[in-house]
Amino acid sequence: MTDDFINSFNLISHTEPNRKLIVHLGEAYNKAKKRLDELDINFDLLSISHEQFEKLLQITVFCHDFGKSSIYFQKKILESLTKGKEEKEKKLSEHGLISAFFGYFIAIESFAFDKRVASFVFMAIRYxxxxxxxxxxxxxxxxxxxxxxxxxxxxxxxNSSEVDAMYHHFLGINGIIENFGTFLINNFPHDEIEYLEKFFWFKDEYQNNDIFIFMLLFSLLIYADKEDAIFRDRIADKIQSHTIISSKVDDFKSEYFKTRDKTPLDNVREKIYQNIVDEFNSNEIIKNKVFFIKLPTGAGKTLLLYKLAMQLKEEQNYQKVFYLLPFITLIEQNASILKDLLEFMGINSNDNRVFLEKHSLDLATLIRTQK
Structure with missing residues (x-):
């Protein structure tokens, strides 16, 4: 896409920096396709050919943010809706479900996929x-x-003119908005909406390897979308270098708990924290490079482990420290505290080039399972 072509579009997908929707969709697909080409998948073992899967991937990635073309989402992202705005307007800025329906519609109406296969697109986008x-x-x-x-x-x-032009460019389809409108009217007649619960249900029709096809499609989508969100090819601003100091964890901990009355459990947590930090600082620990901490829930492991991880990076000059968590709930809990900690250190945790909360399936594991 040339700059003149890109500049003829106004719809945007992200705020920092302003990111044209057509650029985001195009770059996300390039990343997904590149990742797919790197994988060694034997499509002869699947119920779908390599060419068919590539087309499904095109549909999924190009359609996954279709809903961002609504005036409601554009208003939200351009004006950054404040808490004072009506809740109704906020809800109309959501774009996940309509994007899933749009991808499903494209798969069955424009590329003649059966509904079972098209459901992979719907679920990947919605999930x-x-x-x-x-x-x-x-x-x-x-x-x-x-x-x-x-x-x-x-x-x-x-925004139909721009949306039509965008999907003509990506998928070679004309009049997409009018056709999608007809699809919605036919599938959701007003007098029957009251009784609809499941849009489709193919429980008895799915084949043995369909779960792999869906998971691969979903994983490529989320990988490419997050990759493009972090490493945008057209970013003009450089990411500022930040220094993370382990001693700041102690300051944060004091600030974090200063507004509440101390309980006997808090005193126990503090003793555990200090004892383990002291033990960690012993030469024996650094020499052996093996350190086990076995504590019950609520004993204060989160801040303790952040402290030790940052201290390791400082003292051992490590470029990276991997902090592994087994459950999505733990990722979310730890991410919330880490964001607060980074903000306390003066680091903007809302910049997704610096901090990105992400959890998804591992493609390598899927490939090994499929083989």
Whole structure:
């Protein structure tokens, strides 16, 4: 895409820096395709050919942020909706479900995939935007969700010329907005919305390796989307270098708990913290490079381990320290505290080039399982 072509589009996908939606979708697909080409997958073992999967990947990546073209999302991202705005307007800026429906529509109407395979696109896009539990949840929609999709689509139609041009460029399809509108009307007639619960359900039709196809599609989407969000090719601003000092954890801990009355458990936590830090500082620990901490929930491990990780980086001149967590809930809990800690150190944790909370399936594990 030339700069003149890109500049003919106005829709944006991210705020820091302003990122054109057409650029984000194009770069995300390039990253997903490059990653796919690096993988050694024997498609002869699957129920889909390599060419068919590439087309599914195109549809999924190009459609995953379709809903961002609505006037509601554009208003949110351009004006950064404040808490004072109406909740209704905020909800209409959501874009996950309408993007999932759009990808499903493209797969069946424009490229003649059957509904079973098209459901992979729907679930990959929807799961990408939400933390959903299982396939049944991903495939279920209710009256409120459908009505919201229909209202968001009215907002998309306000930008129909640009959206039509964008998808003609990516997928060679003409008049996409009009056709998608017909699809929504046919599938969600107003007098039947009250009774809809599941949009589709292929539990008995899925084949043995369909889970691998879906997980591969989803993993490539989330990898490419996050990769593009962090490492944007057109970023003009350089990321500022930051110094992380382990002693700041002690200051943060004091500040964090100063507004609450100390309990006997707090005193126990403090003793544990100091004893382990002292033990960690002994020469024997550094020499052996093996250190086990076995403590119950609530004993203060989170800040303690951040302290030790930062101290290791300082004293051993490590470039990287890996902090591994086994569950998504733990990732979210630790990420929340780490963000507060970084902010305390004067580091902008909202800059996703510096801090990005991410949890997804490992592609290498999927490939080994498939083989």
């Amino acid at each position: 990408h935007h939400l933390d959903l539990d299982n396939a049944e949840t991903m495939q279920t929609v209710d009256k409120e969700a459908i009505n919201k999709v229909l209202k968001i689509f009215e907002g998309v139609k306000k």
